[in-house]
Amino acid sequence: MTALFVLLLYTATAVLVAGVGYRVWDYARTPAPLKIPTTPAPTTRGGVALRMAREVVLFESLFRSNLWTWAFGWLFHAGLALVLLRHLRYFVEPVPAWLAFVQPFGIWAGVAMAAGLAGLWARRFLVPRVRYISTPSDHLMIVLLLAIALTGLAMTFVAHADIVAVKAFILGLVLFDWQPLPGDPLVAVHLALVAVLMLVFPFSKLLHAPGLFFSPTRNQADDPRERRHLAPWAARLDREP
Template identity: 70%
Template structure:
């Protein structure tokens, strides 16, 4: 028991370190990447206010995906919205007392887990059934989808079939914050679920899942279509003009 607890303590500290440092490095890299040209995907807004509205629609509604492929949009939106509900539901394990909005979302998080798995199943089937998507799919794409589905399935199994002590789980994670290590239940399904989550945290900053923060740095989305009104100069071009 002590060995398992210590192993998972180390695993989650390590996973959190890799996740945070990896995201900081990648976001800094995105920030410093030159965008020398005005390349917004048209039709595009011509004002900053319009760009904000466009990004909001893209993040919340997946607007461009909806226009491109309705089936992919349905499964993609199901997965992402389900993942949001599941994440909000799991916040109860990391706070005491639990905020009232998090209490309200608890029953919806269960349905979110189901929607998440259905959405992932549709996205994975697309990589086998659509020729052009199958052609560009790499082993890492299949592994990430399998990892996410296993996380969702193991979580639902613990909810409906193999129950575990959620009080001890919460004590374990709260103890990680204060370095007051509490024993972790030795349920095999729980250990598998937590191991898969830690693996996801480790690979997240180095996988295609990084499109989550990367979307905000996409010049085709975050630029206004105003090249005639506002001259666009990259930092290196400004330096040349000053010479």
């Protein structure tokens, strides 16, 4: 059992890092030949960084679009961010004071995350337009995330896991000094689902996370009259007769 999970988690990590790394490299090497920022857009790089930060942190465009989707989506993502932060404690020893401080918030963040997911899932049934565009994989993705959240919450609220043993197992992975996986089915299911999430990340719509940073309508500065923007393949055309 331990060997299986060690293998699974290493594989999942490798696929996640290599897969997303490849995508990021692929996006970065593909040129954006024309200036297409959605205007009004910032005219400087600093302004672009600020616009991007508002998109990443506040979901600004989604806020303008649909308050329900924004509320559920933001709740889920903010919850997820805090939950991930909380889980850092399994990877470091000793646990720094700020990380200890975050812990209780992390629990409620888990609840927020599950509530956000539930709301997003409900939209896929209740709003005819959203139901129309939902594919099986859209539903499965929510099921997967919700299952991860619920098994995690269950270990806090229902059947306490032996988190000391869990931490030993995970630190063992980090230090390549493998320790036994606690024989708790909730832990096993939770970890297995996380591994699945990591495995599908580079092949699925979860690529929206790196994708946003490469979106030309959001990451380009509005300065086409001041600077000549030229992709390498387009520059070659100027030199042809």
